[in-house]
Amino acid sequence: QAEKQDVALHLEGEHARIIANKTLIDELLYNLCSNGVRYNIRGGSVAVSVKPKDGKVLLVVKDTGIGIPREHQERVFERFYRVDQGRSKQNGGTGLGLAIVKHIVAQHNARIELESEPGKGTEIQIWF
Numbered sequence: 001q002a003e004k005q006d007v008a009l010h011l012e013g014e015h016a017r018i019i020a021n022k023t024l025i026d027e028l029l030y031n032l033c034s035n036g037v038r039y040n041i042r043g044g045s046v047a048v049s050v051k052p053k054d055g056k057v058l059l060v061v062k063d064t065g066i067g068i069p070r071e072h073q074e075r076v077f078e079r080f081y082r083v084d085q086g087r088s089k090q091n092g093g094t095g096l097g098l099a100i101v102k103h104i105v106a107q108h109n110a111r112i113e114l115e116s117e118p119g120k121g122t123e124i125q126i127w128f
Contacts (some may be wrong), residue, residue, distance in 0.1 A: 001034065006042045009033070013050035014121050016057040018128040029061075031097040036063035037053055039122075055068045062123040068116040076114070077102040 002009050018025075027047070036046035044064040051058055054071035068076060072083045079099040105112045106125055 002037045002046065005037050005040060006044075007037045007040045008045040009037075010045060010047040011049075012047070014052060016050050016052045018057050018108070020128070024104045024107065028101050028126075029059075031101050032061040035097050036061055036065060037120070039063070040065035044121075057128040059126040059128065060123060062121065064121045066120055067118040067120050068114070069118050073116060074113055077112075 009048045019086050033046055034050065040046065040063050046061065046063045049062075065107075068083055076083065079096060101124075102112060108128060111127045113125045113127075114122065115125075
């Protein structure tokens, strides 16, 4: 998907261990990376990093995409919510990806934070 969209993927990190359901964590990563690619610009990038920090494990997925306006940021984790109805349908979005991510985060007693600015991209941090 990233290659077709001309989006580079960067993976980095340190050894870190969490107690988690591997299948759910795979789904979480897939949804975050897929969104990062889907709502990016040609020639953009998605960076995924993992590192231990402050006694926890921090997962960060950061993209250089279209970003999310502030007034939509609280709602993007709701089922079926789409910031841009037309663009989401055009790109195959169902409006479920971030709702699934939020549910997986809750199941693992983790915390999710989102920072985004239109035209500059989105960064999602998950603290395990």
